[in-house]
Amino acid sequence: MRVFVTGATGFVGREVVRHLQQAGHDVFALCRNPEDLYVTGVQKVQGDILQPHTFEAQLREAEACVHCIGILRAFPEKGVTFEKMHYQATLNLVRACGKVGVQRYIHISANGVEKHPTTEYMRSKAKSEQAVRSSSLDWTILRPSVVYGGNPNKENFVKILRDNLSKTSLFPYFGKGEYCMAPISTWELSETVRRCLETPESVGKTYHLGGEEVYTYKALLHLICEAGNYKTKLFSLPPVLMSTAAGLLGGFKWFPMTTDMLRMLMQGNDVPANAPTQKLLEVPSVSFRGWLHHGLMEPAGAAALSEKSEGSTVNTTRPLSPDDAPDP
Secondary structure: OEEEEOOOOOHHHHHHHHHHHHOOOEEEEEEOOHHHOOOOOOEEEEOEOOEHHHOHHHHOOOOEEEEOOOOOOOEHHHOEOHHHHHHHHHHHHHHHHHHHOOOEEEEEOOOOOOOOOOOHHHHHHHHHHHHHHOOOOEEEEEEEOOEEOOOOOOOOHHHHHHHHHHHOOEEEEEOOOOOEEOOEEHHHHHHHHHHHHOOHHHOOOEEEEOOOOOEEHHHHHHHHHHHHOOOOEEEEEOHHHHHHHHHHHOOOOOOOOOHHHHHHHHHOEOOOOOOOEHHHHOOOOEOHHHHHHHOOOOEOOHHHHHHHOOOOOOOOOOOOOHHHOOOO
């Protein structure tokens, strides 16, 4: 299938591009700077999501579109806002797909959108989903929890924590630190995208994506320290103090958290009970603990999956990467 992927140089988009290409799809990768995409065998499309005319010709050649653009924090003084990069980008792409005749559309949203949005980040994600649902496209919406794995140099929640825990002797959690999250790997997310593309029954569905291992924030910090052999001492900080600091310093990239990020963190990021998940698509699970300790990106039961795959073999003498994970 010919698949157009946005945000191709981003944390999630790059992994989706690589995964789909390795699965045999022809990928058109939208990038502002194509030289930043170190993936071979794909067609790089230089364009700007806020200017549809820069990519419509290549989009017209595709049979499906996967929208991966998203930001963790806004910098309004640079013109980088949630309204632009989430809502307007989505609206532009949905309209462009309708204009050029690309009917199949997969949208990467965020877990927590189903709650009453209390942050600019979540409000923009909710508006984006509404733009998708209001379209005539054959859409599927994916709502991942905290995503880990992928390019270690790309900003993401786990990288922010690792970087800070490795550099300081003291690090706070907020309140009791009992808010939960269900980290999901870039491999599981990318594999869910692939299966949606190849599963007509996923059209019109919304899936919440979360790992099987659920951690409180405090437990997650302890696990990262343990895996990295960091001697960082964790301590409880009243949320009001961190909220004040984030309000004053969150606009600076070097500060680890904005007010919105703190609010979303304390709301938790576990998958809602009884919500449709990637399990309905039989996506194999990856262990967050195994990835932290050993760099494993191995679906559970990979050996059994290998036996089911014609002509596929898995080298079990070394840690598996997403490249090694066979298709069931």
